[in-house]
């Protein structure tokens with residue numbers, strides 16, 4: 001990676017990124033669903049203090065954090081060339097590890113709509129990581145078409161209302177160049193025999209009301225209809241509760 005400090009780019013109107021479309025960035029607003037439903041997990045100043053613990057993230061994922069993180073990282077590859085985009089920050093060490101897989105002279109950009117989450121990520125990265133941290137809404141990225149070689153979305157889509165999830169996927173498909181890869185790790189409808197199926201689905205429907213969409217529908221349902229992918233592969237984990245969907249544009 002290029003030898004720059006992790007840089008938290010300015011938020012709001014003056015926000016720029018090496019992949020910007022050249023159009024002036026719109027003011028980034030915190031979406032209503034985050035403030036209403038996920039205030040306790042991401043927005044409140046105490047959220048980071050409580051949740052930035054790997055054992056807790058692992059507990060929430062029933063001990064599957066490392067396996068899912070490593071499955072995502074394996075898709076990115078050991079020496080990822082060009083520009084890589086991570087859409088939304090994640091508690092735990094996914095991004096520091098991803099950063100180590102970026103080839104010399106190549107770049108990793110991470111977007112999130114919440115400055116508190118970008119600041120938290122900045123603290124987890126080495127000062128010479130060279131990662132660009134950019135405040136953006138995933139549903140209106142504002143980057144130029146085809147500006148990224150690959151993108152990673154780790155447990156973002158189940159948190160978004162359907163219209164936002166569709167726009168996020170449409171934006172990610174737009175900014176990843178033809179031939180580029182989109183790696184998504186998220187919830188999936190568990191197998192009938194999975195003992196967690198009923199209690200977990202009830203709990204998630206209460207705490208994370210949009211997660212039910214991924215139990216009812218295949219993630220592919222939310223992809224833009226006007227894009228043909230050259231390959232779509234899916235693997236499920238932990239009795240079907242989690243999935244990795246890999247799309248090649």
Ligand SMILES: C[S@@+](CC[C@H](N)C(=O)[O-])C[C@H]1O[C@@H](n2cnc3c(N)ncnc32)[C@H](O)[C@@H]1O
Pocket residue numbers: 031034042057087088089090091092111112113114117136137138139154155156159160164
């Ligand atoms: C990737 S998701 C869930 C990650 C996972 N639960 C974990 O362990 O952290 C959480 C992040 O998504 C971000 N986020 C949610 N909606 C967003 C949006 N529309 N645009 C950009 N970031 C968003 C939140 O601010 C938060 O930092």
